[in-house]
Amino acid sequence: MLRAIPRQIALILFALLILGPLSVVFFATLKTTQELYGEPLALPATPDLGNYARLFESENMIVYFLNSVVVTLGSVFLILLCGSLAAYAISRMGGWVAASLFAFFVAGLLIAPQVYMVPLYTIVDALGLVDSLLGIILVSVAFQIPVCVMILTGFMRGLPRDLLDAAFVDGATEWTTFRRIVLPLTRPALATVATFSFVITWNDLLFPLLFLRTDVNKTLPLALLEFRGQYLTDYPLLFSGVIVATIPIVIAYVFLQKYFIEGMTAGSVKG
Template sequence: MKLTKGGLIILYALLVLIPVVSIFFTTFKSTSEMYDNVLGLPKSFDFGNYAKLFVEESMGTYFINSVIVTVFSVAITLFFASLIAFAITRMTGWVGNAIFALFALGMMVPAQVNMIPLYSLIFDLGLTNSLFGLIIVNTTVTMPVAVFILSGFMKSLPKSLFEASTIDGANNWQMYTRIALPLSLPSLSATAIFLFVMVWNDLLYPLLFITDKDYKTLPLALLEFQGEYMTNYPMLFTGVIIASAPMVIAYVFLQRYFIAGMTAGSVKG
C-alpha cells in the first residue's frame, strides 16, 4: 500500500513537473527551434527572450503595474475585511449573522454578471485606464472572500479575552488592534497569499477596464503574443515564467504561514 501511494505521488509529481520544465526550456528557444524539437533541450541557454521582453516589450512596466495593483488591492482588502470580520464577531443576535450572510452571498454572484454594471460605474467615475480604478474593483470583488475567511477564524477566538479587556476598560478599537489582529496573523497571512494569487493572475478586469498600454498588467500583456493566425510561444512562455516567479517565491517563503492559517481555528483549545 505504501509503495502504491508513493508511486502515485511520484507519477503525479512527474505529470506536473514535465510540462513546467518543458515550458522553462522553451523560453531559451526560437520559434523555429521550438517547432523542430518541442520537448528537447535548447541548443544554448540564451537569455535573449528575457532581454527582449524587458527591452522591447515593456515587460518591466507591466510587472510594476501588476505589483502596484496587487499590493494595494490586497492591503486595502485585508484592512477593511479584518475590521468587518471583527465587527461581525462582536455583534450579538441576528445582525452579525445577517451581515455575514450578505458577504457570503457576494461570493455566489459570478464575476461575468457584474461586468456591464461595473464597467458603467467605473466609466462614469472616469476611472477606466487607471490603476486606481483597477485597485478599487479588485478590492470590491475580493472583499467577500476575505471577510468569509477572516470571520470564520475570528469566531474561534476565546470570548473571555474580549470580556477581560472590556473589564480593563479597552474600547473596540483597542480590542481589534491589541487582541484580534495579533491572534489573527496566521489567518491574515493565509488570506493575503490567497488574495495575492487571485489579483496577480486576474485577466478579466484588466481586459475590461484597461486599453492604454502604459497601464496593462502582466496577464493582459501576455495576450500580445497571441495572434489570430500565429502565436509566439517562446515569448509567451517567457512571460508566463516571469509572471509566475513572484507567486512561487512568495509561497516558498510563506508556506508555513499559509498552512498555519488554513489550520488555525480548526481545533479549539
C-alpha cells in the same frame, strides 16, 4: 508490498504530467526560434538568456510588472483592512443585525463576476475609474470581501472573551482593542486571506481585460494575452513573458506553501 509498485508508478506519472508542460515551456525560453522548431522537445543546445533580454528591450515588461505589483499589494492591503474591520464589528455585534450583515456579505460567494460584469462596467465608467489601477483594486477587493469576511469572522468569534473583557474594564476603546488585541491574535487567518488575495489578484485577467485600456496601465496577465496574438510566431519570446510573470508567485510558493494551500483551499471550499 506488491501494491507499492503501482502506487509509485501512478504518483510518478502524475508528477510527469504536471512537470512536463512546465519544463517544455521553461526550456523553450532558453532556445532560439529555429532551435525550438527543429528540436521541439530536446534540451537547449547552448542555453542562453537572449530571449529575456529581447523581451525587456521590446516590451514595457517592467511597467507591466510594476502595475501588477501595485494592484496586488493595494488589493491585499485594502482587503485585510476592510475585511478585518468588518469582521471585528460583526463578531462584536451579535443578534439579528450581525446575522444579516454576515449573510449580506457571504451571499456574494454565490455570484460569479461574469454575472454582474455588465452593470459593473457602467458603474466603474460613471465613477471615472475605467483605465485606472485604483478601479481594478476596488473591484478586486469587492469580489474578495465575501471570502475574507467569512474566514475572519469565523476566526474572531472563536477568540477567548476574557481578553477583551479585561481590555474594556481597563477602559480601552473599540479601536485599541481591535488594534492591540484582536488583530495580533488573528494573524494566522490574516495570513491565509492575504495569500488567497495575492494569488487571485496577481493572476486575474477578467477585471484588467474589462477595465484597462492604455498600454502603460496593463497588468502582466493582460500583457501576456496581447503577446499571444503578437508573438504567435515567436514562442521563445512569448514564453519568456510567461516565466517572468510566474516567478514571483513561484518564489512565494517555495517559502509559504502551507499558507498557499490553506488559503486557496479555504477560498475554494467557501468560494
